[in-house]
Amino acid sequence: xxxxxxxxxxxxxxxxxxxxxxxxxxxxxxxxxxxxxxxxxxxxxxxxxxxxxxxxxxxxxxxxxxxxxxxxxxxxxxxxxxxxxxxxxxxxxxxxxxxxxxxxxxxxxxxxxxxxxxxxxxxxxxxxxxxxxxxxxxxxxxxxxxxxxxxxxxxxxxxxxxxxxxxxxxxxxxxxxxxxxxxxxxxxxxxxxxxxxxxxxxxxxxxxxxxxxxxxxxxxxxxxxxxxxxxxxxxxxxxxxxxxxxxxxxxxxxxxxxxxxxxxxxxxxxxxxxxxxxxxxxxxxxxxxxxxxxxxxxxxxxxxxxxxxxxxxxxxxxxxx
Numbered sequence: 001x002x003x004x005x006x007x008x009x010x011x012x013x014x015x016x017x018x019x020x021x022x023x024x025x026x027x028x029x030x031x032x033x034x035x036x037x038x039x040x041x042x043x044x045x046x047x048x049x050x051x052x053x054x055x056x057x058x059x060x061x062x063x064x065x066x067x068x069x070x071x072x073x074x075x076x077x078x079x080x081x082x083x084x085x086x087x088x089x090x091x092x093x094x095x096x097x098x099x100x101x102x103x104x105x106x107x108x109x110x111x112x113x114x115x116x117x118x119x120x121x122x123x124x125x126x127x128x129x130x131x132x133x134x135x136x137x138x139x140x141x142x143x144x145x146x147x148x149x150x151x152x153x154x155x156x157x158x159x160x161x162x163x164x165x166x167x168x169x170x171x172x173x174x175x176x177x178x179x180x181x182x183x184x185x186x187x188x189x190x191x192x193x194x195x196x197x198x199x200x201x202x203x204x205x206x207x208x209x210x211x212x213x214x215x216x217x218x219x220x221x222x223x224x225x226x227x228x229x230x231x232x233x234x235x236x237x238x239x240x241x242x243x244x245x246x247x248x249x250x251x252x253x254x255x256x257x258x259x260x261x262x263x264x265x266x267x268x269x270x271x272x273x274x275x276x277x278x279x280x281x282x283x284x285x286x287x288x289x290x291x292x293x294x295x296x297x298x299x300x301x302x303x304x305x306x307x308x309x310x311x312x313x314x315x316x317x318x319x320x321x
Contacts, residue, residue: 011034011035011036011076012035012036012038012074012075012076013030013035013036013037013038013075013076013077013078013079013222014037014038014039014040014058014071014072014075014077014078014079014119015027015037015038015039015040015071015078015079015080015081016040016062016068016071016078016079016080016081016082016106016110017040017062017080017081017082017083017084017085017125018037018039018040018041018046018050018055018057018058018081019039019041019042019043019046019049019050019057020081020082020084020085021085021088021176021178021180021181021182021211022081022084022085022087022125022176022180022211022214022215023039023081023082023084024049024050024053024180025053025178025180025211025212025214025215026079026081026214026215026218026219027039027050027053027054027055028053028054028055028215029212029215029216029218029219030054030055030215030219030222031053031054031055032054033219035222036056037054037055037056038055038056038058038071038072038074038075039053039055039056039057039058039071040058040059040060040061040062040067040068040071040082041057041058041059041060042059042060042061043059044059047059058070058071062080062082062106062109062110063102063105063106063109064109065109065112065113065116068109068110068112068113069113069116069117072113072114072117072119073117074117075117075119076119076120076121076222077119077120077121077122077123077222077225078110078114078119078121078122078123079123079125079218079222080106080107080110080122080123080124080125081125082106083099083103083106083107083124083125083126083154083157084125084173084176086099087125087127087173087175087176088175088176088177088181088183088184089175089206089241089276089279089280090175090177090181090183090184090186090187091183091276092271092272092273092276093272093273093274093275093276093277094273096150096273096275096276097273099150099153099154100149100150100152100153101153103150103153103154103156103157104153104156104157104160106157107124107157107160107161108160110122110124111160111161111164111166114166115164115166120167121167121168121169121222121225122161122166122167122168122169123168123169123171123218123221123222124157124158124161124168124169124170124171125171125173125218126154126157126158126170126171126172126173127151127154127172127173128172128173128174128175128207128232128233128234128284128286129146129151129175129206129207129279129282129284130143130144130145130146130151130154130155130158130172131143131144131172131284131286132144132145132146132151132282132284133282133283133284134284134285134286135283135285136285136286136287137232137284137285137286137287138232138286138287138289138290139172139229139230139231139232139290143155143158146275146278146279146282147278148274148275148278150275151275151278158170167225167227168229169221169225169226169229169230169231170229170230170231171217171218171221171230171231171233172230172231172232172233172234172286173209173214173233173234174206174207174208174209174233174234174235174286175206175207175208175209176208176209176210176211176214177208177210177211177244177304177307177308177311178210178211178212178307178310178311179310179311179314179315180211181211181311184248184311185315185320187245187248187249188252190257191249191252191254191257192254194257194258195257195258196257196258196259196260197245197257197258197259197260198259198260198268198271198272198277198280199240199241199242199245199259199260199280200240200241200242200262200277200279200280200281201262201281202240202242203240203283204240204241204280204281204282204283205238205239205240205283205284205285206238206239206240206241206279206280206282206283206284207234207235207238207284207285207286208234208235208237208238208239208244208304208307209233209234209235209299210235210299210300210301210307210310212300212301213233213235213299213300213301214233216297216300217231217233217291217295217297218233220295220296220297221295224294224295226294229294231290231291231294231295232286232287232288232290232291233288233291233297234286234288235288235299235301235302235303235304235307236287236288236299236302237302237303237304238283238284238285238286239303239304241280242259243304244304244308245257247304247305247308248308248311248312251308251309251312252312262281265277
């Protein structure tokens with residue numbers, strides 16, 4: 001997995017999902033590093049958000065060739081991040097609606113647009129959860145997508161990138177969280193109303209990464225350009241979803257919320273969608289050694305504890321309850 005022998009550093013990037021939580025953090029991170037950032041956004045109401053983050057908004061969708069070409073033209077690298085809007089584990093699964101069709105379709109459109117404008121490098125955000133039931137998965141561990149069509153489609157999207165021949169890096173990200181997370185803020189309302197939630201069996205583990213650490217890793221990838229690479233970008237501290245949310249409640253000053261027991265699966269399916277339940281019922285632990293060594297990347301928030309403390313501190317600084 002050699003690095004490209006290129007003496008220059010990319011200074012113009014484009015990204016899909018520019019109006020997403022991760023997209024805005026990535027835009028800000030790259031802008032501070034001196035990059036010009038063209039960020040594809042869905043509607044006009046997101047334009048100001050991208051501008052405040054330091055990027056140039058381009059209105060359009062990740063499925064229309066003309067919109068993608070308009071955003072990608074002149075970029076030294078493209079980051080396809082629109083598929084990360086659902087990658088938080090903090091929603092009830094409805095955010096996955098329609099993604100089984102959308103994931104491969106968007107990926108194919110992005111590959112086509114990258115070829116059309118001659119962009120030399122493509123970074124695609126994928127999911128660490130695609131390893132399925134696995135312990136200490138590395139980049140060479142075969143994918144075993146959880147049993148839902150959404151994750152089968154996500155694995156198909158990865159295969160499209162691999163088969164495209166476009167110089168690229170597939171980045172398998174842990175579940176994203178941080179002060180930017182709207183889904184995380186909704187849990188505060190649940191705590192206030194004493195609502196129980198479904199955390200899956202207590203022994204299951206998942207992989208997490210703070211928005212800012214994910215953005216820092218993506219910056220390292222664009223700067224170093226590993227060729228034909230797969231990288232796991234996780235904090236390296238797998239933890240149960242319930243542990244994360246219970247600790248968040250404590251940091252916010254609430255008592256421990258109730259958990260819906262796994263024995264109530266038939267009842268639970270009326271509240272959370274199947275792909276979400278599948279993730280919560282699956283243990284996946286992933287290693288990040290290659291990203292650390294190849295990118296010289298070290299997570300600023302190496303565990304959920306540091307990340308949640310920063311989230312709460314930022315909210316309080318901004319006057320949020």
